[in-house]
Amino acid sequence: MKTPESVLKKQATQKKLADAAAAAAAAAEKKAAEDAKKFVANAEKYDAEYAKAQREAIDNRRKAKVDGGFFVPAQPKVALVIRIRGTIGVSPKAKKVMQLFRLRQLHNASFVRLNEATIRMLRLIEPYVTYGYPTRETIQKLIWKRGFGKINKQRIPIGDNKVIGEGLGSVGIECAADLINELYTVGPNFKAANNFLWPFKLSNPSGGFSSKTKLLHFLEGGEAGARGEEINKLVKKMI
Incomplete structure (x- = not known):
């Protein structure tokens, strides 16, 4: 028995929608993984910058003390x-x-x-x-x-x-x-x-x-x- 054309069209449409949904889900999963790596890298970069600034402040304070002067930190923003x-x-x-x-x-x-x-x-x-x-x-x-x-x-x-x-x-x-x-x-x-x-x-x-x-x-x-x-x-x- 031949499958009605309307049924075939419906099946094709459903397959197309399923394929599109699967592709979107895969793309979203890939983006989420890439974003996670990017966000971790950003956090590590900021941590390094903050640690560097802290070390520089300590070094400047010690240097000023050795030179007999005063270290004036930057004004809070x-x-x-x-x-x-x-x-x-x-x-x-x-x-x-x-x-x-x-x-x-x-x-x-x-x-x-x-x-x-x-x-x-x-x-x-x-x-x-x-x-x-x-x-x-x-x-x-x-x-x-x-x-x-x-x-x-x-x-x-x-x-x-x-x-x-x-x-x-x-x-x-x-x-x-x-x-x-x-x-x-x-x-x-x-x-x-x-x-x-x-x-x-x-x-x-x-x-x-x-x-x-x-x-x-x-x-x-x-x-x-x-x-x-x-x-x-x-x-x-x-x-």
Whole structure:
């Protein structure tokens, strides 16, 4: 019995679709393997650059000591800002600055590129925030543990590199290592990388903030204002 032509056409179509799906799956698997190698290589490259910079800083400090001088390290380029007080009593100017820094809620945190203008703004909101200079390790922990990316205006958890590639691939940031390096070094695409990240939602630190110390500057034994590299210890308590 001869197979109807309609059945033959259907079988041909199904085979064509199956072949296309198999080819697409193979191509995707190949790309995933290539990307994995590329991302590992990128991470190793950034690690080597970071280790080199650390060694150079140590060598320069030792040389300055031997020569009887002082070694002045490069000024930090990025700050991590954490909101530690609510909305009661916030001045309109301070409220506007915190909106610009995307610190709309208590315990929100975001990265800020440091320049003359942003430093002035940080001083204006010092009673309501604390800020300092994050290490590379701190940035990494924030992204992996509390990181959410903005994809089509939706808040998507950064569970793997695909989310980063989808949001920032157009500017050459394809994996977590690229994103961390861009933020830490304040690279040319810092603004895009920072805007891709939703403000981090941190927890109340273990032991909490005292209502009295919240009102005092960090240098006076309180919690508010600039705390330099001590911000990294606080982040560990809030992640």
